[in-house]
Amino acid sequence: MIIEKTTIQDLVIVTPSVFEDSRGFFFEAYNQAKFRKNGINYQFIQDNQSFSTRGVIRGLHLQVNPFAQAKLVRVLEGEILDVAVDLRKNSPTYGEHFNVVLSAENKKQLMVPHGFAHGFSVLSETASVLYKVDQLYHKESERGIRFDDPTLAIDWQLLPEEVIVSEKDLILPGFNDIDWEF
Template sequence: MNIEQTPIKDLVVINPVVFEDSRGYFFEAYNQAKFEQNGITYQFIQDNQSFSKRGVIRGLHLQDKPFAQAKLVRVLQGEILDVAVDLRKNSPTYGQYVSVVLSAENKKQLMVPYGFAHGFSVLSETASVLYKVDQVYHKDSERGIRYDDPALAIDWQLLPEEIIVSDKDLVLPDFANCNSEF
């Protein structure tokens, strides 16, 4: 397993070592000891899975303290553009984001630590996304940012007419008004 640092501190991409042969493939998707050796010490308590069709954008979501969630995101089927926005006010990369293509084919994972808003767009016809979290959902701690905030200017790699967003995500505040506690 290779841990790749992104341009934003603490936001990392996990590249598994894949063993392939005539039968198929095998790889470790999660190994607590190897994660801890690389400074990733979250204790995951729940797995969540979503299925979406092309054009769906989910996010940008987060939970505030003390119910903040770290997420380890991967794709079981299809391809997504995974996005994490730095909301840590004391960070030199505050307000910046990283986007990474995650797919069943490349088997990459994105480790999203506390203090980030997270979302993804579906680039394939459909996608199944699995993510581990280290905290349960807590409605009163839920926050978010509009996917189309011009201050962030995220390129979701979709045409405007393809974009599908939930009513709940359409009323999220912009970046300047998200009121995150990080």
């Protein structure tokens, strides 16, 4: 298992060691001891899964303290552009975002710690996304930022006419209008 630092502190890409033979492949998607050895100390308590078609953008979502969620995101089928935005006011990368292509083929995962908004766009015809969380869903703590916020200027790698966004996500505030912090 390779744990790779990104340009944003505490946000890491996890690439499993894959063992392939004529039967197929095997890999450890999660190993608590290996994560802890690398300073990733979350206690995951729930797995969530979504299925989406090409052009769907889910996010940018988060929960505020004390119900903030860390997420370990991976793709079971298809390909997504996974995006995390640093919302930790005391961070030198506050307001910056990072993205990585996660796919069933590359088997990479993104470890999104507390203090980040998270979202993804579906780049393949369909995608099944699985993510572990360390906190249960808490409706009153749910927040978000508009996917097309001009301050963040995220390139979702989709054509404008391909984009499919929920009504709920279309009414989220812009980055400069958020009034919560970590």
